[in-house]
Amino acid sequence: GAGVSQTPSNKVTEKGKYVELRCDPISGHTALYWYRQSLGQGPEFLIYFQGTGAADDSGLPNDRFFAVRPEGSVSTLKIQRTERGDSAVYLCASSRDRTDTEAFFGQGTRLTVV
Amino acid sequence: AQSVSQHNHHVILSEAASLELGCNYSYGGTVNLFWYVQYPGQHLQLLLKYFSGDPLVKGIKGFEAEFIKSKFSFNLRKPSVQWSDTAEYFCAVTRSGNTGKLIFGQGTTLQVKP
Numbered sequence: 001g002a003g004v005s006q007t008p009s010n011k012v013t014e015k016g017k018y019v020e021l022r023c024d025p026i027s028g029h030t031a032l033y034w035y036r037q038s039l040g041q042g043p044e045f046l047i048y049f050q051g052t053g054a055a056d057d058s059g060l061p062n063d064r065f066f067a068v069r070p071e072g073s074v075s076t077l078k079i080q081r082t083e084r085g086d087s088a089v090y091l092c093a094s095s096r097d098r099t100d101t102e103a104f105f106g107q108g109t110r111l112t113v114v
Numbered sequence: 115a116q117s118v119s120q121h122n123h124h125v126i127l128s129e130a131a132s133l134e135l136g137c138n139y140s141y142g143g144t145v146n147l148f149w150y151v152q153y154p155g156q157h158l159q160l161l162l163k164y165f166s167g168d169p170l171v172k173g174i175k176g177f178e179a180e181f182i183k184s185k186f187s188f189n190l191r192k193p194s195v196q197w198s199d200t201a202e203y204f205c206a207v208t209r210s211g212n213t214g215k216l217i218f219g220q221g222t223t224l225q226v227k228p
Contacts, residue, residue: 042118043158043204043216043218093214095213098211098212098213098214102163105150106157107156
């Protein structure tokens with residue numbers, strides 16, 4: 001596609017539920033990144049995929065968060081047993097590879113846990 | 115740990131005024147530096163970037179930034195702002211080698227009055 005696509009754009013869920021957030025990167029981009037942006041803050045790195053493998057998951061806050069990219073294209077961020085503190089905008093970005101000079105961001109999924 | 119500090123959280127200017135947004139980072143090694151912009155309702159977009167060479171870099175829409183290594187700074191400037199520059203601005207840094215794993219500052223909201 002023309003840009004990075006994220007779905008849904010908004011998600012409201014109840015505390016304790018499981019959610020999945022989807023990211024469709026730019027076609028041909030092998031590097032994919034997830035970020036979380038809380039209100040009034042800059043985006044915080046969560047995880048980086050190179051191809052199908054999670055090359056760096058050092059930003060995942062705890063084991064309730066997990067992400068996959070089984071075919072090296074679409075990625076899904078999964079959050080188990082959601083908590084109110086998980087409410088944030090989740091951003092996805094992609095680039096041709098890890099050394100590319102620009103990462104392109106999607107519009108994000110706004111997750112609200114009630 | 116790396117960190118990025120943006121000094122101004124909210125800036126209000128009149129059209130044609132000059133703009134300077136401060137950014138300092140705390141990493142002592144080789145870094146790549148970026149300014150991203152987020153217009154209302156839109157995704158993060160790259161304004162400009164510094165990798166090496168001339169420390170004065172020019173970006174889109176008349177923006178420029180100067181890398182001062184001795185001050186660990188990468189301030190953003192524009193000689194004359196327009197109403198359409200109203201947006202949130204993020205400074206970001208990454209270590210050489212993975213340009214998508216960004217550490218962002220908390221952002222500066224710029225409001226330009228017509």
